[in-house]
Amino acid sequence: MEKNTENWLPDFCSRPKILVVDDQPANIRVLHELFRHDCDIFMATNGEQAITVCQSQLPDLVLLDVVMEGVDGHEVCRRLKSDLATQGIPIIFITAQHHESEEVFGLELGAVDFISKPINPIIVKARVRTHLVLKLQNDQLRSMALIDGLTGVANRRKFDEKIIADWRQCLRDKNSLSLIFIDVDYFKRYNDKYGHQAGDECLKSIALTLAKCVRRPYDLVARYGGEEFACILPSTGISGAIEIAERMKQCVRELNIEHSESDLGQVVTISLGVATVIPSVDFKLQDLLGSADKQLYKSKQAGRNCVSF
Ligand SMILES: [Mg+2]
Structure with missing residues (x-):
């Protein structure tokens, strides 16, 4: 034939x-x-x-x-x-x-x-x-449909699907689940100063850098919204998650993206909030999200460009 x-x-x-x-x-x-x-x-x-x-x-x-x-x-x-x-x-x-x-x-x-x-x-x-x-x-x-069009990392929809699946998996395995929320410091000022096109490029570089900081295939970096990213780390305890968060902070700073309107060394930086939980019936997924969000807020209050947990 x-x-x-x-x-x-x-x-x-x-x-x-x-x-x-x-x-x-x-x-x-x-x-x-x-x-x-x-x-x-x-x-x-x-x-x-x-x-x-x-x-x-x-x-x-x-x-x-x-x-x-x-x-x-x-x-x-x-x-x-x-x-x-x-x-x-x-x-x-x-x-x-x-x-x-x-x-x-x-x-x-x-x-x-x-x-x-x-x-x-x-x-x-x-x-x-x-x-x-x-x-x-x-x-x-x-x-x-699950990829963020601008940055190429996972989108919010993918994040929502995966965190539920990982929560269930860790609940079954009695394993810890860690979450990092990440926010770009003074991003509004960046857009105002350099324009939205430069802002987009900045978000792309940051997304790529964050994605490089996780190595296991089941870890996920997603764009959570605007200039916010999130990272899901299944089977990861608090110390492992902090280590990754610190690496992310450092790598983004080392991109050396000029930001003359930032008070933090005139380069683009990020703030991070880390939370870890061993899922059980006493906790809700919502509590983990809330906790990571609270830690991110703490980093912002503490002067930005830092990790709270
Ligand atoms: Mg037959």
Whole structure:
């Protein structure tokens, strides 16, 4: 068959992950051969395995055999759709059964498409492409909706989602959760003096610098509003959080962004408030936010360009 590897998926798409599930290795081989040039292929020969791979790999698409011993395709689909973590993965049923009622049943379970065996390579490729593009476009839109357009760090919406998830996680693990609120000192004066365009550039540099101060993939720096940023540090105690806050303060000062209207050495500086809690049913997430905010206020009162906790 002729391959059109270069244009099979639009340029923006990263290399997709496909999970092929079938109890007949010969069927897996056919599909593997069709897609291995363009996609990373994972394989499973039974339902349990399929669910495990979905949870660990989060594939972009599942090609799912219906008739299998034990947990069959319908059950796999039901379980993936009832789990928040996997319900967004599109599923295409591939089966030798040609009854229309079978197709209806599969679609009602939440599958996006239905392909019959024996496999016609052109049909399979076309349908897989359609659903992969939809999935990847959807992922891209979703991630764009969670990024701050000016600075490129996470936005407020992402912050709100993540702090709730991290709170729950730390509550389960009895682990501490730290939060840093960050505010740019005399930013209004900066805008008045240098103009809003320079103000935007200043916020971009600061955001980039703050993001560089955290290293673990589950730490998050977000733009909280205007010239305010926030940093979520799961599984981090107060001393670790203070260390990061001090590093942020220092790194922003070392950017040496001129600010002739600031009383603090005529460069741009930030004030920070740190709060740490081990989530329990006695505390509310709101208390953690309130506490970090109070510490930030204390830093402002104490003369700015400092960390309070
Ligand atoms: Mg089968």
